[in-house]
Amino acid sequence: MTSLPPQHVVFATAGTSGDLHPFLGLALAVAARGVRTTVMVNAIHAPQVERAGLACVPLGTVDAFLAVVRDPAVWRTREGFGLLWRGARGGLNQALEHLLAMPMDGPTTLVAHPLALPHAAIARAHRPALRVVAAYLAPSNLRTVHDPLTMGPLSIPAWLPQSARRALWRLVDAQLVDAAALPSLNEDRRAHGLAPVARFIEHLQSVAQASVTLFPPWFGPVLPDWPRPLVPGAFVLHDPDAQDALPEPVRAFLDAGAPPVVFTAGTGQVHASAVFAAALEATRAAGRRALLLTPERAQVPAVLPEGALWHGYVPLATLLPHAAALVHHGGIGTVAEALRAGTPQLVVPWAYDQFDNGARVEALGAGRVARFASRRPSRLAPALHALLADAAVGARCRAIAARFDGDAEAARLGAVVDAILAPAAG
Secondary structure (H helix, E strand, O other): OOOOOOOEEEEEOOOOHHHHHHHHHHHHHHHOOOOEEEEEEEHHHHHHHHHOOOEEEEEOOHHHHHHHHOOHHHHOOOOHHHHHHHHHHHHHHHHHHHHHHOOOOOOEEEEEOHHHHHHHHHHHHHOOOOEEEEEEOOHHHOOOOOOOOEEOOEEOOOOOOHHHHHHHHHHHHHHHHHHHHHHHHHHHHHHOOOOOOOOHHHHHOOOOOEEEEOOOOOOOOOOOOOOOOEEOOOOOOOOOOOOOOOOHHHHHHHHOOOOOEEEEOOOOOOOOHHHHHHHHHHHHHHOOOEEEEOOOHHHOOOOOOOOEEEEOOOOHHHHHHHOOEEEEOOOHHHHHHHHHHOOOEEEOOOOOOHHHHHHHHHHHOOEEEOOOOOOOHHHHHHHHHHHHHOHHHHHHHHHHHHHHHOHHHHHHHHHHHHHHOHHHHO
8 A cells, every 4th residue: 555645734924923832832732643843933932843843944033033122103003913924024025935845745735824724825926735724812813704803902892793894894904904904915926926815804714724712612613604614623721831830039938828820911912011010009909919920020120029020931820820810911922821720800901802802701701801001000000999899700610621621622622623634534
């Protein structure tokens, strides 16, 4: 019997560590099936991929990545997406060059972050045998006119007809998305002899031959206008440091008193000084202790009050079982870790999927959203007081955490891996 040629699965990622970790966990699950696996990732994250023992293709430069992260415009509604796209474009073109140079002597699948899909389409125009699977980290990464629907900070009421919702999306695209991304994307397409595309999101969601979600249907049910075929998955909770013991200063702090309120604005946020200051005031008013997590020490007051500690980074999987509550930005990975730990959440969204993620936490009864507190930090204290006073939230969080111990989540992750490896199944 003639053996089948070996399969190769390539992952193309973008974004911060919160974007990388689920892709890295998924790549490890694929590699565990004995499949050749490569991860293309921004150069700043390459050491994490290499530590995991996977082949790595660094994209872009560390300086270019940090330039985007440190620009406050990245968190502004009118400017943020364009800045992200311009910052990612160089690396995406490098990924394209790598795909075009790669020998495809066996079935090859590209598992792409949404931002990588437009350049995946260019690659497949040259390499028709390339199979593209879109991996969506959060429900709001997928365009819909169905409920629940959040557009930035706005929760769209159920009574608004779909025709009006489509009109709103066309307005968002015209002003914030297409104007920012299409000129440069179409320039890249012209360089490869391809026709321009007219709408960025419509094109993005039409590229893949299959799609998977890296969140479970109980968090984001599959909607009628999402791409098909689509396999609903599970949260892929991977942190390379999750097995490490708590740092000694953190362990000593936890042992010294009642469970603290943990605050984080995400590994990519360097503009949260006012929010961290408000966090200290909010915990003082509530009579609680505070643990502030940020790799940027300058975001935290130089002198902290008694009952407060700063630390650069602690894996949430290790820390959250010791926390009274988590106040955070609403990144999908942070949301998922808090749900798994059964920790009440207060979401302080800044931009992108964070608003929708927070709304879903609130709808599940697992926490609350401090709307606009990232811009008006004075709103943090009353929101935290309300969260800590709500006994029902704790009970609901414990019920949700139990879902992570069942077989259903593992089965859904296995179905995602099966969908990625589908060409080799026959």
